[in-house]
Amino acid sequence: MASLGVNIDHIANVREARKTFEPDPVTMALLAELGGADGITVHLREDRRHIQDRDLNLLKETVHTRLNLEMAATEEMVSKAIYIKPDMVTLVPERREEITTEGGLDVIKYKQKLKDIIQELSDKEIPVSLFIDPLQEQLESSAEIKADWIELHTGKYATTKNLARVEELSILKECTTKAKSYGLRVNAGHGLTYQNVEQIAAIEGMEELNIGHTIISRALAVGLSQAVREMKELIINPRKHI
Ligand code: PXP
Helix, strand or coil: EEEECCCCCHHHHHHHHCCCCCCCHHHHHHHHHHHHCCCEEECCCCCCCCCHHHHHHHHHHCCCCEEEEEEEEHHHHHHHHHHHCCEEEEEEECCCCCCCCCCCCCCCCCCHHHHHHHHHHHCCCEEEEEECCCCCCHHHHHHHHCCCCEEEEEEHHHCCHHHHHHHHHHHHHHHHHHHCCCCCCCECCCCCCCHHHHHHCCCCCEEEEEEEEHHHHHHHHHHHHHHHHHHHHHHHCCCCCC
16 A cells, blocks of 8 residues: 655745745644654755755654655755755756756666765665656666666646546556566655545555645645634634733
């Protein structure tokens, strides 16, 4: 059965829209764990647009499940990972102008660089996952440079429909089986929702799904009425000593 890594970047997105103290992704990570998250995933971006260094430092102390640090393959981030020592690192491509991580890593093009980073992090006992598109040649290269995991990009599966989606699902299944045969462990994520997750979760050999946007959206939907009720109560019945 696949486990669930909850990506909490979107909580930090809301906080950073106001540059204030709430909502705090560190507190929310605890709530995600209470809800059954098997791990917490954060992406510390070069431009610090959502998760901040402070969040990462505190999460390292407070996460009791597993902390998965998503990051770009840069010297700055490798030093950060070695300092923080998360339970695992997921290397992702990063472009400043993108809204979210758009495609997988090109492991073939950056083979030597990624190999060196994997080696450097492994020397510090930090396992590494590579976020890749479900392509045979990317799998082979990931195994060649001794990644511990791959995370299969499910974006195309999530955005296609009907026959095209069936096709994407079978590609993801095939890639999972191939990757396992190469000795790689397999995670998946991106664009998974309450509507499309089950078929991915049911793939034989799938270890963990990293899911963010849909869970944070659902949290707003199921929590908003209660939040409004609480504010209304304060307005209707202000406490006397205030
Ligand atoms: N996995 C990776 C590597 C990602 O970059 C993201 C997005 O931050 C996710 C999973 C989660 O994607 P989503 O927010 O669409 O669930």
